[in-house]
Amino acid sequence: MRIWFQSTVEIDSYHAYRQALLTHFSATAPGVEVHLAGVPGGTWAGLANSQVMNMPYAYHRILSNTLFEQLRLAEREGYDAFVLGSFTEPWLRELRSMTDMPVVSTAEAAVHLALSVSQKFGLVTMNTENEWFQRINMAARGLQDRIAGYYVVRPEATELEINRIFEDARGYIDRFTAVARQAIADGADAIIPSEGLVATVMAVNGLRSIDDVPVVDPIAGSVLMAEMLAKMHRATGLMPGRRWHYVKTPAHIMDHMDRMRQG
Incomplete structure (x- = not known):
């Protein structure tokens, strides 16, 4: 294969x-x-x-x-x-x-997985540009009723900045987790790290769940x-x-x- x-x-x-x-x-x-x-x-x-x-x-x-x-x-x-x-x-x-x-x-695969384990999921990304794209793409799929919300980790970051986070990801993971908890409070029963670098940071650092809510691995x-x-x-x-x-x-x-x- x-x-x-x-x-x-x-x-x-x-x-x-x-x-x-x-x-x-x-x-x-x-x-x-x-x-x-x-x-x-x-x-x-x-x-x-x-x-x-x-x-x-x-x-x-x-x-x-x-x-x-x-x-x-x-x-x-x-x-x-x-x-x-x-x-x-x-x-x-x-x-x-x-x-x-x-x-x-990767986005579609992550959504299929989230739909398999939750009624509603939240998308957590790294900046407002990615958030906007994801709103458009998810709306085109008619998924509004299955999405708890779209969330951005602050301060916002670019791909170049996320690449440097791999050296010490603890602070970023903490900020991601705090945003994900807001999504969970809004009804999300699954979290998608919705950008390739963000998803990889969470996956290689073993973030698989937050407060009994699964973190989907898009990669x-x-x-x-x-x-x-x-x-x-x-x-x-x-x-x-x-x-x-x-x-x-x-x-x-x-x-x-x-x-x-x-x-």
Whole structure:
């Protein structure tokens, strides 16, 4: 089983996050080969993702070619599933329309898990930019009645700042826990650390529950869901519905687009 995990950070410069992810993959998905990829160095012009994500054209234009080409590379190299490791879920619909290989979103996987263990869950993230994206994405799924609320750990942080927290995460975990307790008071019976770096900080530091409320692990959850969907694809042929939302681009159109891009 080979799974491609696609982050949207410049992973080669996020040394602490990269090592934490690799360690967590090994611990939670033994026997699965997980290839961790990021975006090329310089993609974000020296900024963090969340400093660009509120600019719709820039965010999607910057990510589009990288994500599409990484998926095609994963498919050519024979991977069994592709994980979109971003809670903003950029181009998720388009990626699923490109391939029969399962494409799993960390955000969607976390929500499926939370719905399996709670009536209502809370999403706790690192800044208001991520919070806004998650409100939009969850509303699109019609989940308002299952969400206790959206919460931001203060002071807010960027991805670059969270990367440095891995060295000593105790203070951040304490602040995360305090915010999660507010979500619990508002009716949440599960907590989702709703951003990749935040989720990884909680997972590798063993934060699995707060006051008898489970803390969902989106990283392990997305990899294990990808493994399950890959097995379902092999065994039963399960793939995205092609009639409406995920209509697949035929090979001759893909070839045509490649020729156009090459000039």
